[in-house]
Amino acid sequence: MPELAALSKRLRTVACQYLAPIAGPYVMLESEVSDGTTLPVATLGPLARPQHVGRARRTIVGAETLLGPGAGAIEKAGILLQKIANTLRFEEFWRDKVRDDPRVIVTPTFDKTIGKVPIWNAAINHLRRSGVDAGTVLEFGTNNGGWLKYFVDRLPSSMSFVGFDCFEGLPEAWDDLPAGSIKGYGAPVELWADDPAARRRIAEDAEQGIAFPPPPQKNVRIESGLFAESLSRYLQDGWPADLRLVHFDADLYISTRPVLDTLCGPLNYRYLILFDEFYSVNHEFRAWREFCSLYALKDWRVLATSADGSQVLIEVNTAAPWPGVNASE
Numbered sequence: 001m002p003e004l005a006a007l008s009k010r011l012r013t014v015a016c017q018y019l020a021p022i023a024g025p026y027v028m029l030e031s032e033v034s035d036g037t038t039l040p041v042a043t044l045g046p047l048a049r050p051q052h053v054g055r056a057r058r059t060i061v062g063a064e065t066l067l068g069p070g071a072g073a074i075e076k077a078g079i080l081l082q083k084i085a086n087t088l089r090f091e092e093f094w095r096d097k098v099r100d101d102p103r104v105i106v107t108p109t110f111d112k113t114i115g116k117v118p119i120w121n122a123a124i125n126h127l128r129r130s131g132v133d134a135g136t137v138l139e140f141g142t143n144n145g146g147w148l149k150y151f152v153d154r155l156p157s158s159m160s161f162v163g164f165d166c167f168e169g170l171p172e173a174w175d176d177l178p179a180g181s182i183k184g185y186g187a188p189v190e191l192w193a194d195d196p197a198a199r200r201r202i203a204e205d206a207e208q209g210i211a212f213p214p215p216p217q218k219n220v221r222i223e224s225g226l227f228a229e230s231l232s233r234y235l236q237d238g239w240p241a242d243l244r245l246v247h248f249d250a251d252l253y254i255s256t257r258p259v260l261d262t263l264c265g266p267l268n269y270r271y272l273i274l275f276d277e278f279y280s281v282n283h284e285f286r287a288w289r290e291f292c293s294l295y296a297l298k299d300w301r302v303l304a305t306s307a308d309g310s311q312v313l314i315e316v317n318t319a320a321p322w323p324g325v326n327a328s329e
Protein backbone atom coordinates (compact mmCIF):
# COMPACT_ATOMS: atom_id res chain seq x y z
CA MET A 1 0.00 0.00 0.00
CA PRO A 2 2.52 2.65 -1.08
CA GLU A 3 -0.27 5.26 -1.49
CA LEU A 4 -1.33 4.85 2.12
CA ALA A 5 2.26 5.10 3.34
CA ALA A 6 2.69 8.29 1.31
CA LEU A 7 -0.59 9.65 2.64
CA SER A 8 0.36 8.94 6.24
CA LYS A 9 3.72 10.64 5.68
CA ARG A 10 1.94 13.64 4.22
CA LEU A 11 -0.52 13.73 7.16
CA ARG A 12 2.43 13.60 9.53
CA THR A 13 4.02 16.59 7.89
CA VAL A 14 0.78 18.54 7.90
CA ALA A 15 0.12 17.59 11.52
CA CYS A 16 3.65 18.70 12.52
CA GLN A 17 3.15 22.00 10.78
CA TYR A 18 -0.20 22.84 12.36
CA LEU A 19 -0.10 21.09 15.74
CA ALA A 20 3.39 21.99 16.85
CA PRO A 21 2.64 25.64 17.67
CA ILE A 22 -0.38 24.56 19.76
CA ALA A 23 0.75 21.39 21.43
CA GLY A 24 4.49 21.84 21.45
CA PRO A 25 6.87 19.04 20.51
CA TYR A 26 5.20 15.71 19.95
CA VAL A 27 5.93 12.38 18.34
CA MET A 28 4.02 10.07 16.08
CA LEU A 29 3.16 6.56 17.21
CA GLU A 30 5.41 4.71 14.74
CA SER A 31 3.64 1.41 15.32
CA GLU A 32 0.46 3.05 14.05
CA VAL A 33 1.97 4.09 10.76
CA SER A 34 4.62 1.47 10.07
CA ASP A 35 2.44 -1.04 8.20
CA GLY A 36 0.82 1.69 6.16
CA THR A 37 -2.70 0.44 6.94
CA THR A 38 -3.52 2.59 9.94
CA LEU A 39 -3.84 6.34 10.23
CA PRO A 40 -1.20 8.38 12.04
CA VAL A 41 -1.89 9.34 15.65
CA ALA A 42 -0.01 12.22 17.23
CA THR A 43 1.00 11.73 20.87
CA LEU A 44 2.49 14.10 23.39
CA GLY A 45 3.60 11.22 25.59
CA PRO A 46 2.62 10.99 29.27
CA LEU A 47 1.38 14.23 30.82
CA ALA A 48 1.42 15.02 34.53
CA ARG A 49 -1.77 17.08 34.24
CA PRO A 50 -4.43 17.79 31.62
CA GLN A 51 -3.80 20.92 29.56
CA HIS A 52 -7.16 22.65 30.19
CA VAL A 53 -7.89 25.06 27.38
CA GLY A 54 -10.04 27.44 29.45
CA ARG A 55 -8.27 30.07 31.56
CA ALA A 56 -10.79 29.71 34.43
CA ARG A 57 -10.21 25.98 34.61
CA ARG A 58 -6.43 26.45 34.55
CA THR A 59 -6.77 28.87 37.48
CA ILE A 60 -8.98 26.51 39.46
CA VAL A 61 -6.70 23.52 39.10
CA GLY A 62 -3.80 25.73 40.14
CA ALA A 63 -5.23 25.64 43.68
CA GLU A 64 -3.66 22.29 44.59
CA THR A 65 -5.09 22.34 48.12
CA LEU A 66 -8.60 21.93 46.70
CA LEU A 67 -7.84 18.53 45.16
CA GLY A 68 -9.65 15.63 46.86
CA PRO A 69 -12.04 16.63 49.67
CA GLY A 70 -12.09 20.24 48.41
CA ALA A 71 -14.20 19.28 45.40
CA GLY A 72 -16.81 17.63 47.63
CA ALA A 73 -17.05 20.69 49.90
CA ILE A 74 -17.46 23.01 46.89
CA GLU A 75 -20.17 20.76 45.49
CA LYS A 76 -22.06 20.82 48.82
CA ALA A 77 -21.90 24.62 48.84
CA GLY A 78 -23.17 24.62 45.25
CA ILE A 79 -26.15 22.42 46.18
CA LEU A 80 -26.95 24.73 49.08
CA LEU A 81 -26.81 27.79 46.82
CA GLN A 82 -29.04 26.00 44.30
CA LYS A 83 -31.49 25.25 47.12
CA ILE A 84 -31.60 28.91 48.09
CA ALA A 85 -32.21 29.99 44.47
CA ASN A 86 -34.92 27.35 44.01
CA THR A 87 -36.58 28.27 47.32
CA LEU A 88 -36.91 31.82 46.01
CA ARG A 89 -38.35 30.48 42.75
CA PHE A 90 -40.77 28.32 44.73
CA GLU A 91 -42.00 31.47 46.46
CA GLU A 92 -42.68 33.01 43.03
CA PHE A 93 -44.50 29.86 41.95
CA TRP A 94 -46.65 30.00 45.11
CA ARG A 95 -47.52 33.68 44.57
CA ASP A 96 -48.47 33.25 40.91
CA LYS A 97 -50.07 29.82 40.86
CA VAL A 98 -51.53 29.40 44.34
CA ARG A 99 -52.00 32.66 46.26
CA ASP A 100 -53.30 34.63 43.25
CA ASP A 101 -55.60 31.91 41.96
CA PRO A 102 -58.78 31.69 44.07
CA ARG A 103 -59.77 28.38 42.43
CA VAL A 104 -56.92 26.46 44.10
CA ILE A 105 -57.96 24.01 46.81
CA VAL A 106 -55.54 24.08 49.75
CA THR A 107 -55.56 20.83 51.70
CA PRO A 108 -54.03 20.27 55.15
CA THR A 109 -50.35 19.44 55.41
CA PHE A 110 -49.67 15.70 55.80
CA ASP A 111 -50.20 14.30 59.26
CA LYS A 112 -50.52 10.75 60.49
CA THR A 113 -54.29 10.86 61.05
CA ILE A 114 -55.46 11.85 57.58
CA GLY A 115 -52.27 11.23 55.59
CA LYS A 116 -52.49 12.68 52.08
CA VAL A 117 -56.08 11.61 51.52
CA PRO A 118 -57.57 15.13 51.05
CA ILE A 119 -55.44 15.95 48.00
CA TRP A 120 -55.76 12.43 46.62
CA ASN A 121 -59.55 12.87 46.84
CA ALA A 122 -59.27 16.23 45.09
CA ALA A 123 -57.61 14.43 42.15
CA ILE A 124 -60.24 11.68 42.07
CA ASN A 125 -63.13 14.18 42.32
CA HIS A 126 -61.68 16.28 39.52
CA LEU A 127 -61.43 13.27 37.20
CA ARG A 128 -64.97 12.16 38.05
CA ARG A 129 -66.41 15.65 37.61
CA SER A 130 -64.66 15.94 34.25
CA GLY A 131 -66.50 12.82 33.09
CA VAL A 132 -63.35 10.67 32.93
CA ASP A 133 -64.41 7.02 33.15
CA ALA A 134 -61.71 5.36 31.07
CA GLY A 135 -58.03 6.00 30.38
CA THR A 136 -54.63 5.47 31.92
CA VAL A 137 -53.09 6.32 35.27
CA LEU A 138 -49.32 5.99 35.73
CA GLU A 139 -47.35 6.08 38.94
CA PHE A 140 -43.59 6.61 39.07
CA GLY A 141 -42.46 5.36 42.48
CA THR A 142 -44.91 2.66 43.58
CA ASN A 143 -43.04 1.14 46.52
CA ASN A 144 -45.55 -0.79 48.70
CA GLY A 145 -48.41 0.24 46.42
CA GLY A 146 -50.49 2.22 48.98
CA TRP A 147 -51.25 5.11 46.61
CA LEU A 148 -52.01 2.80 43.70
CA LYS A 149 -54.47 0.73 45.75
CA TYR A 150 -56.29 3.86 46.96
CA PHE A 151 -56.79 5.12 43.40
CA VAL A 152 -57.63 1.73 41.88
CA ASP A 153 -60.36 1.27 44.50
CA ARG A 154 -61.93 4.66 43.83
CA LEU A 155 -61.70 5.15 40.08
CA PRO A 156 -63.73 3.15 37.51
CA SER A 157 -62.53 -0.38 36.84
CA SER A 158 -62.57 0.52 33.13
CA MET A 159 -59.44 2.61 33.76
CA SER A 160 -55.98 1.03 33.60
CA PHE A 161 -53.15 1.61 36.05
CA VAL A 162 -49.41 1.06 35.70
CA GLY A 163 -47.00 1.29 38.63
CA PHE A 164 -43.29 1.79 37.92
CA ASP A 165 -40.59 0.99 40.49
CA CYS A 166 -37.27 -0.77 40.81
CA PHE A 167 -38.37 -1.97 44.28
CA GLU A 168 -34.81 -1.45 45.48
CA GLY A 169 -35.21 1.95 47.10
CA LEU A 170 -33.90 5.30 45.91
CA PRO A 171 -31.20 4.76 43.27
CA GLU A 172 -29.31 7.86 44.45
CA ALA A 173 -29.05 9.84 47.68
CA TRP A 174 -31.95 12.28 48.21
CA ASP A 175 -30.71 15.17 50.32
CA ASP A 176 -29.62 13.43 53.55
CA LEU A 177 -31.16 10.04 52.72
CA PRO A 178 -28.57 7.65 51.26
CA ALA A 179 -29.12 5.58 48.10
CA GLY A 180 -31.17 2.44 48.84
CA SER A 181 -33.47 4.25 51.31
CA ILE A 182 -37.28 3.86 51.12
CA LYS A 183 -37.16 0.31 49.83
CA GLY A 184 -40.35 -0.73 51.63
CA TYR A 185 -41.20 -4.42 51.30
CA GLY A 186 -39.56 -4.61 47.89
CA ALA A 187 -42.99 -5.46 46.40
CA PRO A 188 -46.33 -3.61 45.96
CA VAL A 189 -47.89 -5.65 48.79
CA GLU A 190 -50.77 -3.21 49.40
CA LEU A 191 -52.35 -4.32 46.12
CA TRP A 192 -53.14 -7.53 48.03
CA ALA A 193 -54.49 -5.64 51.08
CA ASP A 194 -57.95 -7.22 50.64
CA ASP A 195 -56.37 -10.66 51.13
CA PRO A 196 -54.19 -10.39 54.26
CA ALA A 197 -52.77 -13.93 53.93
CA ALA A 198 -51.62 -13.26 50.34
CA ARG A 199 -50.24 -9.87 51.36
CA ARG A 200 -48.19 -11.48 54.15
CA ARG A 201 -46.91 -14.23 51.84
CA ILE A 202 -45.84 -11.76 49.15
CA ALA A 203 -44.03 -9.62 51.74
CA GLU A 204 -42.20 -12.71 53.08
CA ASP A 205 -41.33 -13.85 49.56
CA ALA A 206 -39.97 -10.41 48.69
CA GLU A 207 -37.68 -10.62 51.71
CA GLN A 208 -36.32 -13.92 50.32
CA GLY A 209 -35.85 -12.31 46.90
CA ILE A 210 -38.79 -14.21 45.36
CA ALA A 211 -40.55 -12.16 42.65
CA PHE A 212 -44.15 -11.07 43.28
CA PRO A 213 -46.95 -12.34 41.02
CA PRO A 214 -49.08 -10.12 38.75
CA PRO A 215 -51.46 -7.94 40.82
CA PRO A 216 -54.90 -9.37 41.68
CA GLN A 217 -56.64 -6.40 39.95
CA LYS A 218 -57.04 -7.08 36.22
CA ASN A 219 -56.63 -3.40 35.34
CA VAL A 220 -53.28 -2.99 37.17
CA ARG A 221 -49.83 -3.70 35.78
CA ILE A 222 -46.45 -3.31 37.42
CA GLU A 223 -43.35 -2.37 35.42
CA SER A 224 -40.31 -3.29 37.50
CA GLY A 225 -36.87 -1.80 36.98
CA LEU A 226 -35.28 1.63 36.78
CA PHE A 227 -37.53 4.11 34.97
CA ALA A 228 -34.83 4.65 32.32
CA GLU A 229 -35.43 1.08 31.22
CA SER A 230 -39.04 0.40 32.26
CA LEU A 231 -40.47 3.59 30.70
CA SER A 232 -38.73 2.83 27.39
CA ARG A 233 -40.20 -0.66 27.55
CA TYR A 234 -43.68 0.73 28.28
CA LEU A 235 -43.49 3.26 25.44
CA GLN A 236 -42.62 0.59 22.90
CA ASP A 237 -46.38 0.20 22.43
CA GLY A 238 -46.64 3.94 21.73
CA TRP A 239 -47.53 6.95 23.89
CA PRO A 240 -50.77 6.57 25.86
CA ALA A 241 -53.47 8.39 23.92
CA ASP A 242 -55.67 8.73 27.01
CA LEU A 243 -53.38 9.53 29.93
CA ARG A 244 -55.45 10.96 32.81
CA LEU A 245 -53.10 11.22 35.74
CA VAL A 246 -49.39 10.77 36.40
CA HIS A 247 -48.29 10.44 40.00
CA PHE A 248 -44.66 11.41 40.58
CA ASP A 249 -43.50 9.90 43.87
CA ALA A 250 -39.87 9.01 43.16
CA ASP A 251 -38.53 11.96 45.14
CA LEU A 252 -35.37 12.50 43.09
CA TYR A 253 -34.73 15.06 40.36
CA ILE A 254 -32.94 12.42 38.32
CA SER A 255 -35.97 10.10 38.53
CA THR A 256 -38.51 12.81 37.68
CA ARG A 257 -37.10 15.11 34.99
CA PRO A 258 -36.31 12.43 32.37
CA VAL A 259 -39.79 10.95 32.77
CA LEU A 260 -41.39 14.37 32.38
CA ASP A 261 -39.31 15.09 29.29
CA THR A 262 -39.83 11.71 27.67
CA LEU A 263 -43.41 10.89 28.58
CA CYS A 264 -45.15 14.22 29.11
CA GLY A 265 -43.26 16.44 26.67
CA PRO A 266 -45.05 15.31 23.52
CA LEU A 267 -48.57 15.26 25.08
CA ASN A 268 -50.86 18.04 23.89
CA TYR A 269 -54.13 16.95 25.49
CA ARG A 270 -55.46 17.63 28.97
CA TYR A 271 -54.23 15.47 31.87
CA LEU A 272 -53.28 15.74 35.54
CA ILE A 273 -49.98 15.44 37.36
CA LEU A 274 -49.75 14.86 41.10
CA PHE A 275 -46.37 15.55 42.67
CA ASP A 276 -45.75 14.08 46.08
CA GLU A 277 -42.69 16.09 47.13
CA PHE A 278 -43.02 19.28 45.13
CA TYR A 279 -41.54 21.41 47.91
CA SER A 280 -38.31 19.45 47.54
CA VAL A 281 -37.00 22.41 45.57
CA ASN A 282 -33.86 20.85 44.10
CA HIS A 283 -35.79 17.78 42.98
CA GLU A 284 -39.45 17.61 41.86
CA PHE A 285 -39.94 21.38 41.75
CA ARG A 286 -36.73 21.89 39.80
CA ALA A 287 -37.67 19.07 37.40
CA TRP A 288 -41.08 20.65 36.76
CA ARG A 289 -39.66 24.15 36.24
CA GLU A 290 -37.03 22.95 33.81
CA PHE A 291 -39.52 20.75 31.98
CA CYS A 292 -41.91 23.71 31.50
CA SER A 293 -39.05 25.81 30.22
CA LEU A 294 -37.77 23.12 27.81
CA TYR A 295 -41.22 22.53 26.28
CA ALA A 296 -42.31 26.19 26.62
CA LEU A 297 -45.31 24.88 28.54
CA LYS A 298 -47.44 27.78 29.78
CA ASP A 299 -50.95 26.36 29.90
CA TRP A 300 -51.05 24.67 33.31
CA ARG A 301 -52.61 25.44 36.65
CA VAL A 302 -52.56 24.20 40.21
CA LEU A 303 -55.86 22.52 41.08
CA ALA A 304 -54.91 21.69 44.66
CA THR A 305 -51.93 21.84 46.98
CA SER A 306 -51.19 20.84 50.53
CA ALA A 307 -50.64 23.85 52.78
CA ASP A 308 -46.87 23.24 52.90
CA GLY A 309 -46.60 22.83 49.12
CA SER A 310 -45.44 19.22 49.27
CA GLN A 311 -48.29 17.53 47.36
CA VAL A 312 -49.31 19.58 44.34
CA LEU A 313 -51.99 18.61 41.82
CA ILE A 314 -51.53 20.23 38.42
CA GLU A 315 -53.77 20.29 35.36
CA VAL A 316 -51.78 20.42 32.14
CA ASN A 317 -53.08 21.81 28.81
CA THR A 318 -56.19 23.25 30.46
CA ALA A 319 -57.52 24.67 27.18
CA ALA A 320 -57.35 21.29 25.44
CA PRO A 321 -60.02 18.58 25.67
CA TRP A 322 -59.76 15.34 27.63
CA PRO A 323 -59.40 12.84 24.78
CA GLY A 324 -62.47 10.67 24.42
CA VAL A 325 -64.49 12.59 27.03
CA ASN A 326 -67.51 14.75 26.26
CA ALA A 327 -66.78 18.21 27.69
CA SER A 328 -68.59 18.72 30.98
CA GLU A 329 -66.41 21.40 32.56
Ligand SMILES: C[S@@+](CC[C@H](N)C(=O)[O-])C[C@H]1O[C@@H](n2cnc3c(N)ncnc32)[C@H](O)[C@@H]1O
Nearest residue numbers: 141142143146147165166169226227249250255
Ligand atom coordinates in the same frame (compact mmCIF):
# COMPACT_ATOMS: atom_id res chain seq x y z
C1 LIG B 1 -41.54 7.47 48.25
S1 LIG B 1 -41.45 5.93 47.51
C2 LIG B 1 -43.00 5.75 46.69
C3 LIG B 1 -44.17 5.57 47.64
C4 LIG B 1 -45.42 5.00 47.00
N1 LIG B 1 -45.99 5.89 46.02
C5 LIG B 1 -46.47 4.60 48.01
O1 LIG B 1 -47.64 5.01 47.89
O2 LIG B 1 -46.14 3.83 48.93
C6 LIG B 1 -40.28 6.20 46.22
C7 LIG B 1 -40.04 4.99 45.32
O3 LIG B 1 -39.43 5.44 44.13
C8 LIG B 1 -38.60 4.42 43.62
N2 LIG B 1 -37.66 5.03 42.65
C9 LIG B 1 -37.04 6.23 42.76
N3 LIG B 1 -36.31 6.49 41.65
C10 LIG B 1 -36.49 5.44 40.82
C11 LIG B 1 -36.02 5.13 39.49
N4 LIG B 1 -35.21 5.96 38.82
N5 LIG B 1 -36.40 3.97 38.93
C12 LIG B 1 -37.22 3.11 39.60
N6 LIG B 1 -37.71 3.34 40.85
C13 LIG B 1 -37.35 4.51 41.45
C14 LIG B 1 -37.97 3.82 44.86
O4 LIG B 1 -37.60 2.49 44.64
C15 LIG B 1 -39.11 3.95 45.89
O5 LIG B 1 -39.80 2.74 46.02
